Amino acid sequence: MSIWSRIAEAISALASGESLSEVFERLRGDPDRSVGFTIAVIALGAKMAKADGRVTKDEVVAFREVFLIPPEEEANAARVFNLARQDVAGFDIYARRIKAMYGADDRPLCDLLEGLFHIALADGVYHPKEDDFLHEVARIFGFDERRFRKTRALFVQEADRDPYDVLGVEPDAPMDQVRRAWRQLVRETHPDQMMARGVPEEAVKLAERRMVAINRAWEEIQSGRGA
DSSP, X not given: OOHHHHHHHHHHTSOTTOOGGGHXXXXXXXXXXXXXXXXXXXXXXXXXXXXTSOOOHHHHHHHHHHSOOOGGGHHHHHHHHHHHHHOOSOHHHHHHHHHHHXXXXXXXXXXXXXXXXXXXXXXXXXXXXXXXXXXXXXXXXXXXHHHHHHHHHHHOTTSOOOHHHHHTOOTTOOHHHHHHHHHHHHHHHSHHHHHHTTOOGGGTTHHHHHHHHHHHHHHHHHHXXXX
């Protein structure tokens, strides 16, 4: 059964009158986190797409770049997007329920935030209201300011791309510590690791941009230190 068919089942289980945000309550404790992850990206992405006051074709198409959607599953994906867009619940309610669904494991939340950045940049413009939206989502997820800047630097060209922020180490960290941080991030970004923590196979392309940024940061630090 495809991820989209499983999502259709999760939505169909909602009682009459329940909103899409209620689905996350039903998925708490479900060992198959890929369903919750996919719904979360689409639901928050649908909310964010209106953050700058307009939903562009590019932002809708961006879902296809985050997820591989077969033609026969387009209706299921569109239904999730439309349910989230029509839901009167605020994005903060979604973000809190998603946070509760994952509990103390924040690695899938980092993957999710990166997916939202990908959607935000799909039209080539990073709007201040999109930045406010993502900043608040990151805060609800429990990410500090440095972690938010690190994620933003992976996607926003004009952002201050501090290579130490990207690797999550201090500028005065010893080289062996920097190397360990780089290797750990490379391991965590491997598609197998991402799928193990609930990122569906259809969305592991999210790893591509992160891997490029991680390796670039490592190279910049090596060059800067003459290593």
